[in-house]
Amino acid sequence: MKLKIAVLAGDGIGPEIMEQGVAVCSAIAEKFGHEVSYKEALCGAHAIDEVGDPFPEDTFQTCMEADAVLFASVGDPKFDNNPNAKVRPEQGLLAMRKKLGLYANIRPVETFDCLIHKSPLKDDMVKGADFVCIRELTGGMYFGKKVEPTINADGVEEALDTNYYTRPEVERILRVGYQYARQRRKHLTVVDKANVLASSRLWRKVAQEIMTEYPDVETDFMYVDNAAMRMIQDPRFFDVMVTENTFGDILTDEGSVITGSMGLLPSASTGEHTPVFEPIHGSWPQGKGLNIANPLAQILSVAMLYEYFDLKAEGQLIREAVNASLDQNVRTPEIQVEGAGKYGTKEVGQWIVEYIKNK
Ligand code: IPM
Numbered sequence: 001m002k003l004k005i006a007v008l009a010g011d012g013i014g015p016e017i018m019e020q021g022v023a024v025c026s027a028i029a030e031k032f033g034h035e036v037s038y039k040e041a042l043c044g045a046h047a048i049d050e051v052g053d054p055f056p057e058d059t060f061q062t063c064m065e066a067d068a069v070l071f072a073s074v075g076d077p078k079f080d081n082n083p084n085a086k087v088r089p090e091q092g093l094l095a096m097r098k099k100l101g102l103y104a105n106i107r108p109v110e111t112f113d114c115l116i117h118k119s120p121l122k123d124d125m126v127k128g129a130d131f132v133c134i135r136e137l138t139g140g141m142y143f144g145k146k147v148e149p150t151i152n153a154d155g156v157e158e159a160l161d162t163n164y165y166t167r168p169e170v171e172r173i174l175r176v177g178y179q180y181a182r183q184r185r186k187h188l189t190v191v192d193k194a195n196v197l198a199s200s201r202l203w204r205k206v207a208q209e210i211m212t213e214y215p216d217v218e219t220d221f222m223y224v225d226n227a228a229m230r231m232i233q234d235p236r237f238f239d240v241m242v243t244e245n246t247f248g249d250i251l252t253d254e255g256s257v258i259t260g261s262m263g264l265l266p267s268a269s270t271g272e273h274t275p276v277f278e279p280i281h282g283s284w285p286q287g288k289g290l291n292i293a294n295p296l297a298q299i300l301s302v303a304m305l306y307e308y309f310d311l312k313a314e315g316q317l318i319r320e321a322v323n324a325s326l327d328q329n330v331r332t333p334e335i336q337v338e339g340a341g342k343y344g345t346k347e348v349g350q351w352i353v354e355y356i357k358n359k
């Protein structure tokens, strides 16, 4: 297969983990006889610094012309505490989602047995938890009508975000959820706040109609507050969870941390144009340039990329190599076990590349 990949390394630890992601991607291509080409493009804080735009037109074109985007992370502390900043790196991420029509964000929440002890939950409670959160990514409050803080006619400062959804938006994301559920344990949970929010009542109404088309899948409904609780009390309850943008943002952070392996979780965003594959974790500016960032989430994002194109053996070999590196204690500092050798971002990536080559 021929694959054109747009490489958006972004900020912070992004370029370092991306280097390893690309190395693994190439090792797999060589092993399985695929022709992969890469084109780098700017995004995030360094794109603001260089061209004044966190998702420049050139980058958009590079993404549109590619078969897939491999993305690392964006963000820089110099923007975080400045509410008056006119442009922010995160706007680049939102622009990319909107312009590429990436309405479905797929975030698997998986546990790795050897890292269970890192979970804030009791081991026996979280062991075996394995679900996917399908987060709607181009609607809701993120993109609804906004009024930035402003003084109103009564002299009171006010601001507004609108949680706007249309039936087609809800329908298409639910269908993505059902497709996943059919390939998994056939259990789908719609997470909403239909007891309070009108937008959630639309979600529930649409879901109650759509579910009749998928009688082989068990559908249930859960309020978001209850879901947040259930995720820590009984994470194994979930198989596929479908939810709106803001709830999904919050619940997926919770999901990544209960596994104890945030640095290992990849994600995919799919929709109308080129799909994007990226780690769930952020740009970790404090770790930049130190060769200590864990490249596994980026590497597993490459596995998701191959799997998206139905190249299952390719994805499987990456997963096998990642598991082998963990089993053999080839790990970055945050998950290193006492007495094991020392490995940085590069060393872990290279070990995985060698494993793939020698397979
Ligand atoms: C995420 C992030 C983004 C979001 C930020 C960086 C805009 O938290 O991908 O979950 O809120 O969607």
Ligand code: MG
Pocket: 249, 250, 253
């Ligand atoms: Mg988030």
